[in-house]
Amino acid sequence: MRFSLPLVAAAVLLAGCATLDEAECRSVDWFDLGVRDGADGYAATRIGDHRQACSEFGLGVEQADWRRGYEAGLESYCTIDNGYAVGRRGMYYGRVCPLDMERDFLAAFALGRETYDVEQEMAQLDQRIVSLESRLARSEDLSDQARLDARRALGELYRQMSWLRRSRDRLEFEWRSRF
Incomplete structure (x- = not known):
């Protein structure tokens, strides 16, 4: 068969x-x-x-x-703590909470989701930094101009990472102080 x-x-x-x-x-x-x-x-x-x-x-x-x-x-x-945890893990919320609990759940979920998004952006940026640092470590293959350009790009990536860390810290502080 x-x-x-x-x-x-x-x-x-x-x-x-x-x-x-x-x-x-x-x-x-x-x-x-x-x-x-x-x-x-x-x-x-x-x-x-x-x-x-x-x-x-x-x-x-x-x-x-x-x-x-x-x-x-x-x-x-539908608790505040779980709303934050669900958002922080980047999970989907299917609008299941009763109305009397949903407002607080959603506020915590939104804060957790924003933190998750920042951390995802940080992870992507970190991959770019590692790649560029690796490229610079093999700098004998690069022209002087390419090496200079790579160092400038790396400096910009470090600045972006610093800004993202401050954003994440601000979000975590908001979580601790607000809820």
Whole structure:
């Protein structure tokens, strides 16, 4: 029997998308799963993914239990500290927090995300600095003008890095003092 590569790949991808396997569908504590899904910041539509996974085995979900757990999980996800941590890791926020918690979560998330962005820019700049320093270390291959240009460029990169460090420090100070 021959299988086409696209069909096999699609089957593997679909199997990888299931949120639960048969054993999990049979034994899961739906409240606990809801807590974990909420605490991980999944959208409420996650229950549909579980429903689809378990329906493949002729099993249903305990939606009310999952929902109660999910709401409890959101209580731990939608904190100011977690908002900052989620932003600081550059993660996506799917607008899952209840309105009464979202404003503070979003303020912390924005500050964390800004810090993440600055740190990403610093990492890219650091790679450019290392590359240019390496080029200068092999300066016997460079003309005097090329060496001078490289040193000027390196000086500018150092200035940019210094500015980014001050920006990151300012953001971290704002986090400590504001929240």
